[in-house]
Amino acid sequence: MIDLLLLGNGAMVPLPNRPLSALLMRINGSLVLFDCGEGTQVQMRKFHWGFRNLDAICLSHLHADHVAGLPGLFHTVANAGRTEPMHIYGPTGTIAVVQGLRVIADWLPYDMVMHELDDGDTFELLPGVRAGVRLGLHRIPCLGWRIAVDRAPAFLPAQARELGVPQTEWSRLQRGEVVTLGDVTVAPADVMGPPRRGVAFGFVTDTRVTPELRELVDGVDLLVCESTYGLVDDAEKAKEWGHMTLNQACGFGSEANVGGLWLTHFGGTIDDPALLAPAARALFPATTIGQPGLTTTLAFPTPAED
Numbered sequence: 001m002i003d004l005l006l007l008g009n010g011a012m013v014p015l016p017n018r019p020l021s022a023l024l025m026r027i028n029g030s031l032v033l034f035d036c037g038e039g040t041q042v043q044m045r046k047f048h049w050g051f052r053n054l055d056a057i058c059l060s061h062l063h064a065d066h067v068a069g070l071p072g073l074f075h076t077v078a079n080a081g082r083t084e085p086m087h088i089y090g091p092t093g094t095i096a097v098v099q100g101l102r103v104i105a106d107w108l109p110y111d112m113v114m115h116e117l118d119d120g121d122t123f124e125l126l127p128g129v130r131a132g133v134r135l136g137l138h139r140i141p142c143l144g145w146r147i148a149v150d151r152a153p154a155f156l157p158a159q160a161r162e163l164g165v166p167q168t169e170w171s172r173l174q175r176g177e178v179v180t181l182g183d184v185t186v187a188p189a190d191v192m193g194p195p196r197r198g199v200a201f202g203f204v205t206d207t208r209v210t211p212e213l214r215e216l217v218d219g220v221d222l223l224v225c226e227s228t229y230g231l232v233d234d235a236e237k238a239k240e241w242g243h244m245t246l247n248q249a250c251g252f253g254s255e256a257n258v259g260g261l262w263l264t265h266f267g268g269t270i271d272d273p274a275l276l277a278p279a280a281r282a283l284f285p286a287t288t289i290g291q292p293g294l295t296t297t298l299a300f301p302t303p304a305e306d
């Protein structure tokens with residue numbers, strides 16, 4: 001189960017009612033932040049998910065509206081009492097940028113472990129949480145993200161009984177251990193059902209739509225995606241600056257068969273993003289105009305939906 005909170009929905013410069021785009025994820029008590037524009041920590045304080053458990057920060061790219069909030073946030077996490085290492089993931093150049101920002105946040109009571117990622121990399125972000133990235137098409141290297149939580153197959157008690165496994169040994173099998181009963185060996189796979197669908201979301205901002213990104217986020221439960229420009233008329237500007245229009249973002253969500261679409265990273269040419277809702281839903285009905293504080297929980301499907 002993943003909780004998601006959109007902290008901001010702005011692009012380039014923060015506006016009084018449009019903080020810069022950042023997304024917070026919570027799972028099993030851990031927090032992971034996606035992008036950290038100027039003022040992100042103010043939004044984090046407003047919504048009370050805490051600072052101390054911020055285990056990782058994942059960056060799309062290194063433009064200021066996605067990273068300038070880092071040094072202040074580092075201090076606030078330190079003040080919250082964190083001593084465990086914090087992991088930072090981002091594209092090529094992340095180490096140099098974070099080290100530069102650390103000049104004004106030099107002493108911290110926790111270690112910072114930095115990882116620069118390449119196109120197609122996959123890794124374990126947290127225990128049981130898989131992350132994958134693809135390079136998008138922006139003015140500098142920019143990563144699209146897919147985060148997935150797998151679900152363990154169901155334990156089949158009837159199967160275990162049939163194989164003669166006493167109930168006292170069931171938990172060992174559920175933990176993945178092999179159980180030996182006399183000369184019979186029972187493996188976890190012998191008493192587990194078929195693979196079950198987990199949950200997944202995508203975070204894609206500051207890029208054109210590409211086939212690689214479509215593949216990356218194919219079928220996710222939720223896609224959080226930029227819509228820097230609102231109108232078809234701005235298509236040329238979107239192309240020039242490596243962004244999407246609302247029409248392109250909705251088309252992207254539709255083609256990737258996502259379960260839901262949150263639009264964010266609205267540029268200054270959009271006066272009021274909320275007014276775009278009818279047009280967006282006409283293009284892709286599962287679209288929500290992202291506003292600060294928008295939250296959802298991605299839960300494993302109930303047995304009837306499996």
Ligand SMILES: [Zn+2]
Pocket residue numbers: 011012063065066206265
């Ligand atoms: Zn941006």
Ligand SMILES: [Zn+2]
Pocket residue numbers: 061063138206
């Ligand atoms: Zn950018």
